[in-house]
Amino acid sequence: MSADFRTAERFLQAEGRLLERRLFDAIFGEGSPEAVAGVLRGYRNADGGFGHGLEPDKRCPASLPIDVEVAFQSLAAVNHPDRELLGPACDFLAGVARGGAVPLAFPVIEGYPRAAHWTEWTYEPGVNPTAGLTGLLYQLGFEHPFRDAATRYLWETIEAGTLPDETHGLNEVLNFLAYVPDRDRAAKAAPAILERITASPLFQAMPKPGEYGLTPLHVAAAADSPWRELFDDAQLDAHLEQLASLQQEDGGWPITWDPPSQASRLEWRGIVTLQATRTLRSYGKM
Template structure:
């Protein structure tokens, strides 16, 4: 099954009518030979003076100030744009992460307590007694991913060897099946490991075994908030593609069928009636993000009519 030209045009129209300028510039870059510089410039609008990312880059919390979690989102985009480690966006973000590392706890907390002062999804609420938000149930999210950015952009960090060793230890302790976001954080770490061959092999082996339990293969549940095959392997070069070939083809068909008549793909979650007016705005932003991501996977797997 292929995404028809009409459905492609509907998705494109939605992005340029409703998505954020960031997703519009990324669409231009990935599909229409647009300027990388234009995309980077849009990304920098979400970067604060302290180098961290905020300003609602992660639509589910409307926090203007920086947070490690929003900074990982910014670095995902920066890495995807193949920015070099000495690019100002990268160097500033890494300096921010260094500045907010909790030495005593040896961790980065996903979001600061100020998140409770702004509209946010319930899972981002900061628990003052525990000292972290509801998302942060394990060390992996966001720490494993952050260690990956140090592997990619700042291998001179004196604590990197210690952090990398801890990443392996924490992975060994995680309950199975691995949660969606724990898996994704470790997957991003895996793809940055150019040294530490033993650790790389361990993480690769552990995730290769876990992927079949983490990824939901039940098509009837793919409209729920579950880890779907394309989350683990958004393109054929992904390390888990060979493990999920059959399921990926099924999901590609599923995504083509589930596109809204208005061109977008819908997030599989809501804020459960909280901050309803703000959620309406966040929902549209997510539609733009998810639509761009879905189109990129469909293109990567040659499922769009114009991709001859």
């Protein structure tokens, strides 16, 4: 089964927020990476961080590390290391870090609509989102003292065997290992991380339609991922087939959790539709 590229594009044109539309144009068309950066500036705060629901599961305007991560992901998707955005954002991260690590969020989110899973656990500094942020800074080729301190924290945590069991956090560590310059060290560490991910009840080695979870396509979202070889072709093909089958009549993809509002749901559908389109095109399935 193949998904339809043009109906996905029309869904984003009709329902996606401006950021995903600009990303789609820059990734698949003739859009400018600077146009993506321009949208991100609307989510930036005076402290250099990003907020205003850039990650749509909480509608808080304050700067949060998770929103900074989404900004970095957007810049990396179009290979645009905008120093005017990255520098102040890293300054913000350095200011809220403890021992090189940052949390996903802060208690300020409690004053605004948010998804039920955004609770106290998101206030603790850890590998999620520190590893993802650090990997993205390496991917973007952007040097900063925050990146250096976070790298030290991550290597110490990885090599001490004190990583959490939380599956999203472990996947963030793989994102760090995909781009950190010490490739031999990363290759040595990656198999144990993957083993812990695949042992989690949240991981779907084969598709479980309608259930929330992580799949091989979260770990190897593109065909050129360094982690693609960690999965066999049958696994990848089954998940690609399942992903293609989930395209809705309106051209978009559904989500499997409850966001805080209908606006948030549509925003998330735009995000996952762009993600699905990128993955399926990369693997030649769209």
